[in-house]
Amino acid sequence: MSTHDRCDKCNKLLIHPMGNGLSPYLLVGETPGYHETIQGLPFAFQQKHSRTSIAGDILKAELLRVGIVLSTVLVTNLWRHQKSYVTETIGKKSRQVEACPLSYHLDHLARMFIDKTHVLLMGSAVTQALLDVKYTQVSGLNVKVSGFSKVRFWVSPNPALAFSQPVGELRLAFQRFSEDISKKKK
């Protein structure tokens, strides 16, 4: 079990990156869910008593198919903790807003890009947040993120989608990301 601590703004448990902090490669998932929060990891894994694969198992297996060992790269989520909502009232209207806004999470994530050469954005929410384009327009492609001209960004589906959708698109994106990394090494 890894150590937790809490968000100083909303008190939710923080999920820290996993893997190799010195790796030049960063993989970014979306929001940590129930299993991720229990395990304290950006992607959760099948436990001994369970026979069900979960998102982390898919991620690990699909990366291995393209020659990337999960523990050698750095993996994080865009959202540092599970989403929490507060009620915001303006005049007579009330609405639910995230206790910690997207900008808070984005600022933290962007700081992690500084020493990376390659970043894989996994899923629609993280793509929308960083590129402001629909993920379907850029999935499997090399994209530019403003402010980080030296970093090569790629977009893939969220690995968890492999449970409900054909896995080909995920494999293609992972393959291209892996090929791009290998090119750089030569």
Ligand SMILES: [Zn+2]
């Ligand atoms: Zn928070």
